[in-house]
Amino acid sequence: MSLYHVQKGIPSSILSKLPASVMGLRYSAHADNARKTDKYGLLPEVKFINFDAQVIEVETIGDEPIKVVYRQSCTEQIDLCVVVYLQSKNVATVWANEVNDTHSTLNLSKYD
Numbered sequence: 001m002s003l004y005h006v007q008k009g010i011p012s013s014i015l016s017k018l019p020a021s022v023m024g025l026r027y028s029a030h031a032d033n034a035r036k037t038d039k040y041g042l043l044p045e046v047k048f049i050n051f052d053a054q055v056i057e058v059e060t061i062g063d064e065p066i067k068v069v070y071r072q073s074c075t076e077q078i079d080l081c082v083v084v085y086l087q088s089k090n091v092a093t094v095w096a097n098e099v100n101d102t103h104s105t106l107n108l109s110k111y112d
Helices: 029-036
Strands: 002-005 054-061 064-073 078-085 090-098
16 A cells, blocks of 8 residues: 655556546534534535646555545635545545645655
8 A cells, every 4th residue: 555645746647547526425423523523623525526626645555546625616705625545435525625735744754
């Protein structure tokens, strides 16, 4: 298994295998609870990831993407981060980040 992050670089060969959009998302109980209890308040239940969402993280088996963290605009103040298992379209978890959050404390050592 490999784990890639946008700040460290995600190979174009991996990015090219990601779908342009992901429709029909299903929320796990954990994701639904996270959506309802986020520190920014109730988050919308996103049913699809659109083409302009930013790919933040990709987990692969071999060269096949299996899990993706997407970040897309939610309001003028926050972006929505959604963790999606591609094959099942299950949302593992969700959270909000302020639009100007640069993740200055992110530990990149766990990424390939």
